[in-house]
Amino acid sequence: MAEDTATASAEAPEIVVDERREELRAVFVAHLGDAVLDSVIKPGDGLWIRVATDAWAEAGRVAQDKADCKYFDFLSAIDWLPSPYGRYEDSALDVPFPPPMPERSAAVPGYAGGESRLQVLASVAKTGTDLRVLLKVDVPDDDPRLATWIRTYAGAAWHERETHEMFGISFDGNADMRNLYLPSEFEGYPLRKEFPLLARVVKPWPGIIDVEPMPGDDEPSEGEGTEE
Amino acid sequence: MTLTDAQQLGYINAQAADGRVNVELETDDGMVLNMGPQHPATHGTLRLVARLDGEQVTSADVMCGYMHRGYEKLCEVRSYPQVTTLVNRIDWLGSFANEVPFILAAEQLMEVEAPPRAQWIRTLLFELSRIANVSLFIGDLALQLGAQTPAFYAFRDREFVLNQIESVTGGRFHPNFDRIGGLKDDLPKGWIAETKAAMVRLRAFCDEMEGLVYGNEIFQSRTRGVGVIPAAIAQSYGLSGANLRGSGVDWDLRRDANVGLVYDQLDWKVWTHPDGDSYSRCWVRLQEVREATKIVDQICDGLPSGAIMAKVPRIIKVPAGEAYIATENPLGQMGYYVVSKGDTGPFRVKIRSASFNNISIAPWLLRGVYVPDIITILASLYFILGDIDR
Amino acid sequence: MISLSVLGVELAYWQVTSLRVLGVLLAVVLPAGAFVYLFLFKMMSFMQSRLGPMEAGPFGSMQLLAEVGKFLQKEDIVPERADRRLFFIAPYIVLASTFLLFSVMPFGPDVYFTNLDTGIFLALGLSSVSVIGILIAGWASANKYSLIGGIRAAGQLIAYELPMVLAVVGVVIQAGTLNLQGIVAAQHQGEIFGFSGIGNPFLLTQFVAFGVFLVATQAELTQTPFDMPVAESEIVTGYMTEYSGLRFLLFFIGEFATAGAFAALAATLFLGGWALPFVSLDDNAMNFIGPLVLFAKILMVGFLIFWARFTFPRFREDQLQAFAWKYLIPIALINILVTMILKVAF
Numbered sequence: 001m002a003e004d005t006a007t008a009s010a011e012a013p014e015i016v017v018d019e020r021r022e023e024l025r026a027v028f029v030a031h032l033g034d035a036v037l038d039s040v041i042k043p044g045d046g047l048w049i050r051v052a053t054d055a056w057a058e059a060g061r062v063a064q065d066k067a068d069c070k071y072f073d074f075l076s077a078i079d080w081l082p083s084p085y086g087r088y089e090d091s092a093l094d095v096p097f098p099p100p101m102p103e104r105s106a107a108v109p110g111y112a113g114g115e116s117r118l119q120v121l122a123s124v125a126k127t128g129t130d131l132r133v134l135l136k137v138d139v140p141d142d143d144p145r146l147a148t149w150i151r152t153y154a155g156a157a158w159h160e161r162e163t164h165e166m167f168g169i170s171f172d173g174n175a176d177m178r179n180l181y182l183p184s185e186f187e188g189y190p191l192r193k194e195f196p197l198l199a200r201v202v203k204p205w206p207g208i209i210d211v212e213p214m215p216g217d218d219e220p221s222e223g224e225g226t227e228e
Numbered sequence: 229m230t231l232t233d234a235q236q237l238g239y240i241n242a243q244a245a246d247g248r249v250n251v252e253l254e255t256d257d258g259m260v261l262n263m264g265p266q267h268p269a270t271h272g273t274l275r276l277v278a279r280l281d282g283e284q285v286t287s288a289d290v291m292c293g294y295m296h297r298g299y300e301k302l303c304e305v306r307s308y309p310q311v312t313t314l315v316n317r318i319d320w321l322g323s324f325a326n327e328v329p330f331i332l333a334a335e336q337l338m339e340v341e342a343p344p345r346a347q348w349i350r351t352l353l354f355e356l357s358r359i360a361n362v363s364l365f366i367g368d369l370a371l372q373l374g375a376q377t378p379a380f381y382a383f384r385d386r387e388f389v390l391n392q393i394e395s396v397t398g399g400r401f402h403p404n405f406d407r408i409g410g411l412k413d414d415l416p417k418g419w420i421a422e423t424k425a426a427m428v429r430l431r432a433f434c435d436e437m438e439g440l441v442y443g444n445e446i447f448q449s450r451t452r453g454v455g456v457i458p459a460a461i462a463q464s465y466g467l468s469g470a471n472l473r474g475s476g477v478d479w480d481l482r483r484d485a486n487v488g489l490v491y492d493q494l495d496w497k498v499w500t501h502p503d504g505d506s507y508s509r510c511w512v513r514l515q516e517v518r519e520a521t522k523i524v525d526q527i528c529d530g531l532p533s534g535a536i537m538a539k540v541p542r543i544i545k546v547p548a549g550e551a552y553i554a555t556e557n558p559l560g561q562m563g564y565y566v567v568s569k570g571d572t573g574p575f576r577v578k579i580r581s582a583s584f585n586n587i588s589i590a591p592w593l594l595r596g597v598y599v600p601d602i603i604t605i606l607a608s609l610y611f612i613l614g615d616i617d618r
Numbered sequence: 619m620i621s622l623s624v625l626g627v628e629l630a631y632w633q634v635t636s637l638r639v640l641g642v643l644l645a646v647v648l649p650a651g652a653f654v655y656l657f658l659f660k661m662m663s664f665m666q667s668r669l670g671p672m673e674a675g676p677f678g679s680m681q682l683l684a685e686v687g688k689f690l691q692k693e694d695i696v697p698e699r700a701d702r703r704l705f706f707i708a709p710y711i712v713l714a715s716t717f718l719l720f721s722v723m724p725f726g727p728d729v730y731f732t733n734l735d736t737g738i739f740l741a742l743g744l745s746s747v748s749v750i751g752i753l754i755a756g757w758a759s760a761n762k763y764s765l766i767g768g769i770r771a772a773g774q775l776i777a778y779e780l781p782m783v784l785a786v787v788g789v790v791i792q793a794g795t796l797n798l799q800g801i802v803a804a805q806h807q808g809e810i811f812g813f814s815g816i817g818n819p820f821l822l823t824q825f826v827a828f829g830v831f832l833v834a835t836q837a838e839l840t841q842t843p844f845d846m847p848v849a850e851s852e853i854v855t856g857y858m859t860e861y862s863g864l865r866f867l868l869f870f871i872g873e874f875a876t877a878g879a880f881a882a883l884a885a886t887l888f889l890g891g892w893a894l895p896f897v898s899l900d901d902n903a904m905n906f907i908g909p910l911v912l913f914a915k916i917l918m919v920g921f922l923i924f925w926a927r928f929t930f931p932r933f934r935e936d937q938l939q940a941f942a943w944k945y946l947i948p949i950a951l952i953n954i955l956v957t958m959i960l961k962v963a964f
Binding site: 259371372374376377384440444446449450601603 | 662665666667668762763766842843845846849850851852853854928929930931932933934935936937
């Protein structure tokens with residue numbers, strides 16, 4: 001990784017082409033076709049591919065068989081809803097509880113885009129190298145369910161369980177959807193943004209950033225940012 | 229606040245319900261043996277429910293969550309510098325190593341690079357945490373298999389490493405020393421010589437353990453051929469660290485995907501073992517401690533001078549973007565997927581911890597083994613509860 | 619009453635009986651206490667590069683009393699679903715087996731409780747009584763760990779009874795008697811290739827039997843590397859899981875007193891027992907020196923037992939059985955064969 005990035009950036013600092021990751025992306029495009037909705041390459045660092053919801057199971061198979069990414073790294077999700085509670089830096093008294101749900105812009109700001117609020121993210125890698133594919137998929141807002149990966153990657157079982165209890169995304173074909181961490185009768189999906197962090201609601205965070213400028217310390221631009 | 233009360237009550241009820249299940253799990257087909265969450269072999273609060281036929285396990289289920297602290301949720305309400313305090317507690321035996329990938333991910337998003345001296349000291353402390361962590365593992369392994377004495381040797385010699393970590397960072401277990409853009413402080417005076425002396429001690433410890441534990445016929449008969457993981461299975465379960473290399477997969481992120489640390493400038497070796505059984509996993513760990521002492525020695529000799537902190541704003545705001553950095557931690561690969569929206573704190577942090585993947589193979593691996601082998605296999609997989617539950 | 623004639627006084631029957639009770643208490647508790655303090659507390663600590671108890675008394679020598687006091691104060695907990703009667707008597711059965719072991723042990727020419735012609739036979743028979751107590755404890759506790767531990771213990775103790783008996787057979791053949799006093803005398807009066815200075819402790823000729831006996835002892839005592847019945851990291855001290863307070867203390871004393879009893883047996887069978895070289899067996903002084911000599915030899919054997927305990931990891935249950943049936947028993951049988959041939963030849 002270090003060499004080709006270094007040489008490439010020395011010759012052409014503006015356009016860095018990461019050939020190995022381009023090849024990897026080409027494998028996915030060749031086998032999934034239109035199901036590859038979007039992709040991003042950070043040269044020397046990572047490859048993000050967003051696939052269509054229907055093609056999720058197929059994407060796993062392609063990653064394992066065709067792209068030779070046999071190593072299952074992790075599977076999780078991202079909730080793109082802005083948190084209605086902010087970052088709990090203000091006193092709890094100022095915020096009505098439960099607060100109004102914030103508006104969400106249609107487009108997801110993350111790498112490789114996306115339309116839905118919940119996105120599932122999985123990482124697979126090729127052992128012996130630094131090549132790693134981060135696969136993303138949109139999960140429908142009204143019925144968050146997705147095909148399972150356990151036929152392809154056995155290790156996905158626990159990650160899907162975790163994602164299910166934390167985000168409420170079901171995985172078709174994974175029979176074992178018991179809670180991994182939480183008590184079996186727990187209600188709610190803790191990692192969704194609308195789930196309140198109770199400790200913070202009850203007792204406001206005392207550690208609001210409170211930095212005095214050091215003498216002789218002149219940060220012109222970002223240093224003057226205060227808490228929002 | 230009605231919602232809060234209802235949720236709290238629900239939580240308490242649910243916990244009580246789980247507690248009742250815990251008392252007895254009896255079925256018609258064989259005996260159900262419940263190990264944990266309070267069991268000497270589960271290093272904390274892992275719970276294992278094994279269905280037995282005589283002394284043989286017909287199926288086993290691992291239940292975790294007794295130490296779930298919700299770090300991923302908590303990270304969303306912390307600012308970037310505050311997160312390191314949290315993640316210190318994930319793998320509490322090698323705490324400094326937990327901070328590094330998160331800081332590296334934040335640095336990558338901010339496009340800040342730590343000065344060379346900071347990178348070298350980071351690598352140094354990273355390896356010291358590895359030694360502290362894995363040397364204790366070797367003692368604990370022997371303890372799980374019934375030998376008491378090696379555990380005390382491990383505690384004794386780990387102390388030398390902890391002392392060194394403490395004299396740099398001020399914390400024996402939770403240093404919270406890594407900063408975005410560098411480190412909190414420089415090394416104290418006279419530290420290098422002490423560290424090299426400690427490394428000599430640790431190498432002697434490794435030799436001692438090789439004779440006392442690894443060379444013992446009983447130990448070998450207990451571990452060889454027990455809990456064999458083929459390479460393909462290991463990869464599909466996402467095992468990492470010595471568990472993966474013990475199955476013959478030659479992959480070490482320090483060598484293959486080194487980001488922000490100085491492993492590419494050092495002379496060291498990645499150990500693998502082709503067998504894939506419990507012995508090979510433990511053996512690889514022992515070699516890794518040895519290798520780590522060599523790395524520490526080299527860093528002590530080659531430490532560059534210079535600043536330990538890059539120029540970063542006083543209030544850290546990370547530009548929008550996503551980054552995933554994984555490093556080869558003592559327990560295996562640990563990665564942080566950080567999503568930033570240009571705020572003072574992360575929008576979402578996915579913590580990919582090594583033990584979670586490592587222990588997820590246990591139900592597959594424990595099928596058909598004997599009760600004593602459960603202990604061998606769990607010990608050789610080497611998990612830390614904080615690293616599973618997060 | 620033979621054993622008290624050495625004092626030169628005639629005592630009433632009840633006085634003799636109470637003296638004997640005191641004697642057996644001393645015989646059981648002294649080796650057990652010495653093992654716990656010297657080996658479990660101090661030797662283990664030094665081997666593990668720590669100090670061990672240091673606060674109670676000089677070098678922590680009163681720690682033992684403190685521990686006993688601690689256990690006596692603890693609440694005696696009985697699990698709800700336990701079979702209460704069996705649960706209560708189990709530790710006593712184990713302890714009774716240990717006490718009875720000492721009844722045939724000779725401590726001097728006239729210091730013994732009984733002097734049976736089949737002494738060693740009785741001793742080996744009595745030592746297996748403790749299995750019943752352990753099995754009862756495991757069953758009555760209403761705990762799965764205890765049950766597994768009890769069953770493991772039963773399997774293990776029965777399996778290792780055999781190599782132990784076979785090892786003793788070699789000694790018996792060479793001594794020509796089952797009487798323990800006779801075995802002591804045979805060792806004292808024997809000679810090695812015509813040299814009779816130090817007698818012939820059977821350790822020299824029966825070293826194979828001694829090794830087998832020690833290994834079997836280790837297993838009978840459920841000490842590491844044969845401690846699966848009480849494996850803490852697997853089944854949480856097995857049949858003792860549910861015991862607390864006094865009853866746990868009884869098991870604890872039973873464990874170490876049995877260690878003392880087996881060490882005494884080993885010392886008698888292989889190390890010459892209470893006898894000293896160059897001192898006549900009939901010397902009245904041996905009635906006082908003999909017990910001390912035996913005690914010193916018990917400590918020597920005990921050192922070996924505990925050294926192994928602190929060093930080795932433990933076997934797995936199936937490996938343990940394989941070890942007994944595939945190695946120890948054939949070795950003991952060959953030893954008997956060789957002993958027989960040599961006995962006839964010379």
